[in-house]
Amino acid sequence: MIQNIKIFNMQTLIIGKVVLAGLLMACSGKADLKPIPKDPTVVETGPPTDKGWAFETNPVWADEFNTNGAPDPAKWGYDLGGTGWGNNELQNYTNSLSNASVNNGILTITARKENSGANAYTSARLVSKGKGDFLYGRIEIKAKIPSGRGTWPALWMLPTDNAYGTWPKSGEIDIMEHVGYDPTVIHVTVHTEAFNHSINTQKGVSKKFPKAFDEFQLYRLDWTPYAIRGYIENELIFEFINNGQGYAAWPFDKRFHLLMNVAVGGNWGGAQGVDDTIFPKSMEVDYVRVYKMIDK
Template sequence: MHALILLAVGLLACKGGGPEGPPKPPAYQLVWADEFDYSGAPDPAKWGYDLGGNGWGNNEWQTYTDSRTNASVANGVLTITALKEASGYTSARLVSKGKGDFLYGRFEARAKLPKAKGSWPAIWMLPTDWAYGGWPKSGEIDIMEHVGYDTNMVHISVHTEAYNHSIRTQKSAKRILDGATDDFHLYRVDWTPDSIRGYVDDAPLFAFANEKTGYKTWPFDKRFHLLLNLAVGGNWGGQRGVDDLAFPASMVVDYVRVYQLKP
């Protein structure tokens, strides 16, 4: 009898069902962050800017600047503001390229989104080296997108040569998130060699597996960097018009954090 009991306990332990419980999930460590616990311009050691007003491939209306009227830090948050000015719309697009480039990890940001019709805020990632060629060949990871005409509907997506919106094969998921424009919520992507998974307030929303068929379906084996921006108009954001009276409009970010697996 004692031998049978010991054998059963040993089998449970081998299956992770013994006294120590099931295997623990992977352990992540913080490797890069901006808590926005300062005042002034965004930290130049962590963020640069994309500048200009060329439509950005989407027929967007805004001109991106590095002005503190469009991107500033105070009271523990980053505020990116789109303004209607005499010359047109201005806004900001912050990039961590060359200051925070990553291969795999957990990427999260806590943010409050604008309500303005015509606004198009995004928290996302682009390839640093464009190893497989121009968009969409080298990939894109969208941690959060929202368009003002569809209030509180948040999206998580990836784009590749095989899967992208221009050929109607985009891999995406969306969810109505009550209070997305009134309160802060957590947007997150976990990126490993095998999959990209997206979460809103730690609830799973999106999953994209590595099909292991080459870069056309999985270009996500190269470095990517973070972007924070607020666009105006464009093929998606302006699909139902832009309400000039709804601006200025802002995306407010509480923090951005990047974790990677412990060695």
């Protein structure tokens, strides 16, 4: 009797172990494994792939400056004032025809030595904000820049919405910059929170173009999710690649708009003083064309 009970108990134990083992094997089978749900609020980033994006051949936005008088108000507005613009600049920006006008197919932006409010110089700064805002694309600007110590002409881009915060968090793209005390040298630069001159990490390039004062030069920017590339006369001189490390390094996934101006003096433009005998001094612009990137 006792022996029979032991045999029964042993059989029950063996059956229980077999059942338990089967359950464990079933639960651990690969077919039953489920991935851990991902947190939808976590965005995984990494370096993008260069897909070799092309650009449309017809501009999506352009100004050929074919109508004499003031710049087209449907395409350009003005930044106004003489507050130094964060760089201790000396000019008062106006919307006067004496500072920005179109004639014979050319836009002329002129800096003048004349009192205006508390400032000793006037000039103009045209902006396409709200009238021409772009995310990626090819920008072409054909322009002739002024010479002379104290001039600081620029063709550049700023974020339309400041989605990541104020400068430099939301970025800046300088298609062309020049300072008059450094003749013939053109600068192409980007500014971000991680890469900017205030922390000595700025990304840019400088290159000599001796004819920049005498002839119109084609300044071009190719902007894709992978890189920003700067060209002068279709020669690639600058490349800034998206490292995939977020907006601090690459805030260039939001809308930007165009700016064109001639500043006077300032922290950089006036680093070697201003020669008052050179004025008036003008930057001439033949055309501005923006081509849409063909997505892939």
